Amino acid sequence: MIALSWDIWHEMVAHSMVELPNEACGLLVGHLDGRVVAFHPCKNAAESSKLYTLDPRDHLRIDRAADDAGLAVIGVVHSHTHTDAYPSPTDVNQAPDPDWHYVIVSLRHPDPAVRSYRIIDGVASEEAITVTSDPS
Template identity: 55%
Template sequence: MNQIGKHAILCYPEEACGLLVGSGATNTVLEFHPTENTAKSARVYTINAREHLIIEREAENAGLEVIGVIHSHTHTEAYPSSTDVAQAPDPTWQYMIVTLKRGVPEPRNFRIINEVITETLIQVS
């Protein structure tokens, strides 16, 4: 988690983003890959498509998978916004949101399936 929090702070005032790699079967994150927010925004994020493809290929070559995404909320709570819900690309993914609202990284994790938000726990190794 330390690496994720540092990335969120480093990207401030823009939203940070990145991909979580590991085992979807066990909800275990083995690697965090920070990515560029091509939206360059404090309100939305877009993961660099080239980075996403490279990370996905590297994960597959290592017998792992992309199991989720992280992004930061710079001024709001760590809860999926309507934009986050609308843009949730994969119902099997974990969606970690890190708020910086109080000046320190505070993460929460969710699944978004058919626009239904459920808070979940994941193991970060």
Template identity: 40%
Template sequence: MLTITQALVDQIVAHARKDHPDEACGVVAGPAGTDRPERFIPMLNAAMSPTFYEFDSGDLLKLYREMDDRDEEPVVIYHSHTATEAYPSRTDISYANEPGAHYVLVSTADTDDAGPFQFRSFRIVEGEVTEEQVEIVEAY
């Protein structure tokens, strides 16, 4: 189960809406070993595409060094789908290389700036996708 604050959900959804019609992507880091997402880190979609996202390799290297220095790990890896449901695509599954992370997908397919959206979380381990419950809390 993913437990996440309302403030972080709001930031992820706002990023997805801001980048629409391109896919948005980013990370929420947390203290190593806690499974507690705390630090919102929006990233640039280097692909700048409505159907695909890609972290810039230089930005990603910098992020992992920063997380290492802060004793953090990627607790949530998120991206948006702009034309389909919030479910991992074959490409998403093939690029999922953090078995301990929660993969959050936000669908902005049927939305405008204030409309409905889908917010779902998955575990992706060795190509196996398992949807998990999301508990949204005010604080930890």
């Protein structure tokens, strides 16, 4: 389960829209139990509508700041511009950490869809997203 505020939900969707026509990406910082404290938009170094490569410098900077704040990077967000919010084979094969939450924002339809997954040993399983006023 992942818990986040409406503000963070809107930030993820807004960043996905701003980055069109390319895929957007960013990191989720929060507590290890799945409570998200912040969404950090990152540069998609691949600059592609079908792929993302999270800028390693953004990753390092956000990881350090999270550590200093007693938090952790607990997941990654990326958009699918023309497909559903389901992990692609690329997403599954390249999932870097089984403890992370993998959030996908789909812009395929007029209403954005936001879904979250765990990806463990090459298997993606959807998990609930709890949107609250203040999960932290």
